[in-house]
Amino acid sequence: DVKVTQSSRYLVKRTGEKVFLECVQDMDHENMFWYRQDPGLGLRLIYFSYDVKMKEKGDIPEGYSVSREKKERFSLILESASTNQTSMYLCASSLRGRHTDTQYFGPGTRLTVL
Amino acid sequence: AQRVTQPEKLLSVFKGAPVELKCNYSYSGSPELFWYVQYSRQRLQLLLRHISRESIKGFTADLNKGETSFHLKKPFAQEEDSAMYYCAFQTGANNLFFGTGTRLTVIP
Numbered sequence: 744d745v746k747v748t749q750s751s752r753y754l755v756k757r758t759g760e761k762v763f764l765e766c767v768q769d770m771d772h773e774n775m776f777w778y779r780q781d782p783g784l785g786l787r788l789i790y791f792s793y794d795v796k797m798k799e800k801g802d803i804p805e806g807y808s809v810s811r812e813k814k815e816r817f818s819l820i821l822e823s824a825s826t827n828q829t830s831m832y833l834c835a836s837s838l839r840g841r842h843t844d845t846q847y848f849g850p851g852t853r854l855t856v857l
Numbered sequence: 858a859q860r861v862t863q864p865e866k867l868l869s870v871f872k873g874a875p876v877e878l879k880c881n882y883s884y885s886g887s888p889e890l891f892w893y894v895q896y897s898r899q900r901l902q903l904l905l906r907h908i909s910r911e912s913i914k915g916f917t918a919d920l921n922k923g924e925t926s927f928h929l930k931k932p933f934a935q936e937e938d939s940a941m942y943y944c945a946f947q948t949g950a951n952n953l954f955f956g957t958g959t960r961l962t963v964i965p
Contacts, residue, residue, distance in 0.1 A: 786943065788953075
């Protein structure tokens, strides 16, 4: 059973702080993704990674960066948190292959920036 | 631009009534289409994908290329179907494009 874990369920930070959100998957998946989930806007892709040390911008990368030093771990970094980054952040992973594959999601981190 | 549209943010039906959650996509090719579901206090998970042509928890979804739709249907709604439903599609790359979601409430 695929397990995707996120380091925190709830996080409260202040404007301007540097924030790290960690995601770990235990199924040797190549692909990992970071989304933010907002009411009325659905899921929006921030960044994704196909392999270690590789990253690609999603639809809303501004204000975020990512790091993938190990296959199982994908970190989302907010260099200087702002109130408009208050959101639910979801991590997901999937196998890479010719055919599409299911994305497995973590439980989410609800980030509040004051 | 590639886009997935779910026109209803909220949908309420009575238990036992049929339910249809609408999804339309905008893409000139042949995408892979999915429905994901998030039950209360649970993580987002795959419900079904069009390529499998399967029925999961009584739900089915048919790809209609002419109407570019992938509506999710169930003939008799149950209370446990209350959840947030997202339509999503995938093109050649590995990332998904999600719709804005429909919150389904089944009234007992």
